[in-house]
Amino acid sequence: MRAIQITEFGGPEVLRVVDLPDPVAGPGQLLLDVTAAGVNYADTHTVEDSYLSRSTLPMVPGAEVVGRTADGRRVVALTEDGGYAQRAAVWEAMAHHVPDGVTDGQALSLVVQGLTAWHLLRTSARLAEGESVVVHAAAGGTGSLAVQLAKLFGAGRVIATASTAEKRALALELGADAAVDADPSGLKERLVEANGGRKVDVVLEMTGGPVFDASLAALAPFGRLVTYGMASRVPPTPLQAAQLMGRSRSVVGFWLMHCIGRPGMFAEPLAELMAMTADGRLRPQVGDAYGLSEAARAHEDLRARRTIGKLLLDPAR
Known part of the structure; x- marks a missing residue:
């Protein structure tokens, strides 16, 4: 699969497209065909190893994905890195059904x-x-x-x-x-x-x-x-x-x-946000979608405050 991998810490220039083996879902995990990955400001800290949690190399960045399971379900999920890729193994407890009427971009807007x-x-x-x-x-x-x-x-x-x-x-x-x-x-x-x-x-x-x-x-x-x-x-x-x-x-x-693992702090508020979005009370602002090979430009634009709303990576391009 195509993915973004970093082998050294730094700025956007360390984000490189590589071919990697597909991840394997372990017990309690789902394997997703990723249709879009979210780009967060925290990712820029992760890539330079200046975030609250320490990063290890080599690493595929990306903390959230939306995609389909092997049985065709559409879910959005938090990841332990690994989101900037065509496939991702995610914990089932951190995955949430995306209802009809909520787009991939909107779903990604609601997770982090x-x-x-x-x-x-x-x-x-x-x-x-x-x-x-x-x-x-x-x-x-x-x-x-x-x-x-x-x-x-x-x-x-x-x-x-x-x-x-x-x-x-x-x-x-x-x-x-x-x-x-x-x-x-x-x-x-x-x-x-x-x-x-x-x-x-x-x-x-x-x-x-x-x-x-x-x-x-x-x-x-x-x-x-x-x-x-x-x-x-x-x-x-x-x-x-x-x-x-x-x-x-x-x-x-x-x-x-x-909030992860604490009762009432993940699935329940996320379900409320999904319902608000589906019925139009909440309007997530979805910004630009970049190709996977444009991940560095996405980080540059985010750091330079040139963006509005949620940024996405499209692993198909």
Whole structure:
């Protein structure tokens, strides 16, 4: 089978197309003919070995696939790497039926990004009805879903940030009440202004560095900043306990992998997201589909913030 394999850590340039033996499904696993693989920002960290979990070489990257089983079922699944390939062995417990009316791209949007957005709001932020929510990178895979889910979950005001006018317009179309420039300079002031002069209750933050710092400064008393990434690759200013105590603020970390194997944290919210998508309440934004041989370009575009929505790899080309 054709696959993307890395034999050294680095940037997009280490992603190379190779021919590999087909994987073999072990006990409790399914072998999928992959129709599309998802591309996540976390993949760029995995490839350079800068993610929360360590990577080992050689490796086929890719944490999610959609495809068909030997008996013809269409499923979407999380993987332990190995997704950038024409076939993948996945754990049956991490596979989920894709209902009619949900496309491959939409299904892939819901596994990592959809579940992350759901848990950011429900599990980590514990969003209460009427609270204000800031969604950074609101045109991306997770952000575009978080904007919609925040409204569906009863947020009082949703404030989106994005780097271009086009992306801000998309966030407003998806239901955000306001959209502001994501540039960290003056960001705190723009967030407060967009919330009618009041500090905000919840921030979903995945950039790190000065964006994290500005987001924390914009939090109201009892506000929660949920951090789930560090796309800038710049750490925020170190926190002191007094900074949190002085305004009764919270900083909460989230990593989807901690939901795996915990009752009620994978299949059940994913089924809810699938149902919302099938009946039109939720509109996953599916972006560009790249050929398998274009994986490096997909990573380049993602890192340069040139993309909107969920990126896919097509193993057939």
